[in-house]
Amino acid sequence: MKNNSLKSVLFVLASVFLMSGCTVSYKLNNTAIDYNVIKTITLETFSNRAAYQWAPMAPMFNNTLSDIYNRQTKLNQVKRDGDLVLSGEITSYDQTNKSVSADGFSSMVQLKMTVKVKYTNNKKHADDFEKSFTATREYDASQQLASVQDELVQQMIDDIVDQIFNATVAKW
Secondary structure, three states: OHHHHHHHHHHHHHHHHHHHOOOOOOOHHHOOOOOOOOOEEEEOOOEEOOOOOOOOHHHHHHHHHHHHHHHHOOOEEOOOOOOEEEEEEEEEEEEEEEEEOOOOOEEEEEEEEEEEEEEEEOOOHHHOEEEEEEEEEEEEOOOOHHHHHHHHHHHHHHHHHHHHHHHHHHOO
């Protein structure tokens, strides 16, 4: 009986000793935000400055960007002077022939979208950056762009927004 109680005491002491040297940390939705320091974010409206214009693109981008920060962080979105600030513009939206079939005509078309982002962390300016994020999608040249544009542009926007999110608060 004494042997079992001695083992129990030793187990408890060893557990306490081991746990005292360990810390547990976790990230909510894979973010690296210290919510004691960073509480707000300002998402300025990204305008479409691309040479080729498609009217729904900028609103789709701005809504998707706002949605990801709402869903995956506890940051409050404010109109100005946020602890984090994202601004920028859609700088290009192009389509190019990607491959040529045996008959000499284009068989695949590539859509490409680029967004220039300026990120400011007003609590830690060492994290500030200005860079461009790009996504591409391909579609069969036998299809009209108008028939696939909504879906492909949303896919590119989702990709770019994920890249921005990862670069700003997920720290991937």
